[in-house]
Amino acid sequence: MKKLLFIILTVCLALSFTACKKNEAKKPELPTIGIAKLISHNSLNDAEKGILDELKELNIHANIDLQNANGDLNISSAIASKFKSDNVDVAVGIATPMTVTLANQLPNTPIVFTAVTDPVKAGLASSITQGNKNITGVIDAIPIKEQLIEFKKVYDFKKLGIIYTTSETNSVSMAETTKQVCDELGVELIVQTIATPAEVKQAAESLVSRVDAFYCFTDNSIATAMSALTDTAKQNKIPVFGGDITPTLNGGVVYALGFSYYEMGRMTGRLIAEVLQGKKAEELPIQSLNDPKFYNKLLDLDTAKLLGITFSDELINSAQYLIKDGKLITK
Structure with missing residues (x-):
């Protein structure tokens, strides 16, 4: 009798474990956001913080890969290669050189930029409000x-x-x-x-x-x-x-x-959220902080x-x- 009970318990535990594994398998994978800034200084750090705070406030659950190129374009290129290899769902470029590198290496990945002054001259947009294929963002042009x-x-x-x-x-x-x-x-x-x-x-x-x-x-x-x-x-x-x-x-x-670069980051975070929710980056107008x-x-x-x-x-x-x-x- 004891032997029979042991067998039954063993089978039940095995079935329970299998069911748990199936449930785990059904959990959707979190999207991955690659965020890369050109260099660490207060303005770009504020923009990065604004992005993270906005994503948190919007309850965006994602794997976030934060990278810093330390002002080195070779490192920028390596970061872009990493994002491509990792197949990130959205690549975020903070500052013009970093964004240009991402755009060159990730032609099919949605790219959201921030702290870019002139996206047209940088080759990121066809106009000040319209990004190229897979690109949108927030400009920091000053008057x-x-x-x-x-x-x-x-x-x-x-x-x-x-x-x-x-x-x-x-x-x-x-x-x-x-x-x-x-x-x-x-x-x-x-x-x-x-x-x-x-x-x-x-x-x-x-x-x-x-x-x-x-x-x-x-x-x-x-x-x-x-x-x-x-x-x-x-x-x-x-x-x-x-x-x-x-x-x-x-x-x-x-x-x-x-x-405020922090507020610019928050505006960027909202664009990232829209892309993750299914909108195409190029369909989202480029934005700017023009509120007094x-x-x-x-x-x-x-x-x-x-x-x-x-x-x-x-x-x-x-x-x-x-x-x-x-x-x-x-x-």
């Missing part, structure tokens, strides 16, 4: 003319210096726009190009005797090595103006205007005082960020 007009109200510069990375299509495009705007405003633009963040300090030193102000748009090398520029400029009593808030939060940039509520001002009162620059009470009251007595004040 250069409006920014320079605002900056000139507080410091009437005549010779403006910019430093940018020649390998970044977005930077080349913004340099061209800056030249056009400076011509309109009667400002002489003096340019120094670089290849890596390590060259920022030397580039700044080469310009200090020829300019009376610096302007930084959204260049990844500059964002990575912002202190090299601001320290050199401060030593030579030259103001730095910024077109992106995030890299300026540690001080040194007199006046910065820009939008995401456009912020930063004033460094300490650096301004050192350089003899004064701000109106109205401007100070309108700023979302102030640096005073070495501390960042967020309103």
Whole structure:
């Protein structure tokens, strides 16, 4: 009798185990999202965090592969190859060079980009709102003319210096726009190009005797090595103006205007979710952060005082960020 009971229990356990295995097999596999950023600096890190937070809020359950190319295009290529080998469901490129590499190596994979300034010149889109096959995203184009007009109200510069990375299509495009705007405003633009963040300090030193102000748009090398520029400029009593808030939060940039990369990341996360839910990437219009509520001002009162620059009470009251007595004040 005991032997019979043992046999019955054994059979039941075996059947139960088999049923569990079948149930496990029926569970759908989670989609895989490959997220790759060109380099680690505050702006791109904020965009990445915004993506992750939005996906979490939308209850998107997925395997997420986070990669960082560390500013190396060879590593970018290796990351794209990995995403292709892993057959990711969506590839996300943070910054122009990273996205271009993904697009070149993953022609049949949905690609969502963020922090790309000019997707048309980068070969990612046919227009500012329409991505190429399998591509959509969020652009980070900044209003250069409006920014320079605002900056000139507080410091009437005549010779403006910019430093940018020649390998970044977005930077080349913004340099061209800056030249056009400076011509309109009667400002002489003096340019120094670089290849890596390590060259920022030397580039700044080469310009200090020829300019009376610096302007930084959204260049990844500059964002990575912002202190090299601001320290050199401060030593030579030259103001730095910024077109992106995030890299300026540690001080040194007199006046910065820009939008939130974190909010841009959240907008990107919503596009990723739509792709995972079945929409084709190319059917989703390219988006941009054009809502004024995401456009912020930063004033460094300490650096301004050192350089003899004064701000109106109205401007100070309108700023979302102030640096005073070495501390960042967020309103």
